[in-house]
Amino acid sequence: MTLPHLSDLAGAAGFILVALWPWLSVLQVATAWPDDRPSWCRALYAATVPLLAVLTASTWVGWPSACAAAGMALGTAARWCRSALLLRVLFLLAGACWVVHDILTGSTFGLLADLLCMAGLVLRRDARLRTSEA
Structure with missing residues (x-):
């Protein structure tokens, strides 16, 4: 039985993080769409920014x-x-x-x-x- 190397696990984690990236864009489009943006849309949209920063830093x-x-x-x-x-x-x-x-x-x-x-x-x-x- 072979165990996965740590770099394989890091690569898999990086792939999962990168796969989340487009979904954050979709979330941004969905919450930015209405012209009269309710406060929950603004909050959800603003929450994507730190998530994008974490994704960027973790896959640098x-x-x-x-x-x-x-x-x-x-x-x-x-x-x-x-x-x-x-x-x-x-x-x-x-x-x-x-x-x-x-x-x-x-x-x-x-x-x-x-x-x-x-x-x-x-x-x-x-x-x-x-x-x-x-």
Whole structure:
């Protein structure tokens, strides 16, 4: 019988922590969505910030983590914006951070997903501008 090495257990714990990351984003979207945010939404949204900080600190691996942390912080700020323009600018900045993260980690699919998301933000804004000018 072989026992798992401590590094295997740490890797599994890191994987579980990273798997929680998108769910915190989903929670942020769900609690930031209403325009007239009740106090419980604000409290739940604010509670995601220290959880994201703990996830970032516990899975830190240098520059890729710094880029991911910056992208997540900008995305967190963007989800709370009431201004559509500021939301788009913050998400574009967050996307740039994630693009650097994807390049550093060699994540081709992540890179494509982030570039498509950023293109969607720009193209949707451009389409609205053309419609309002016509």
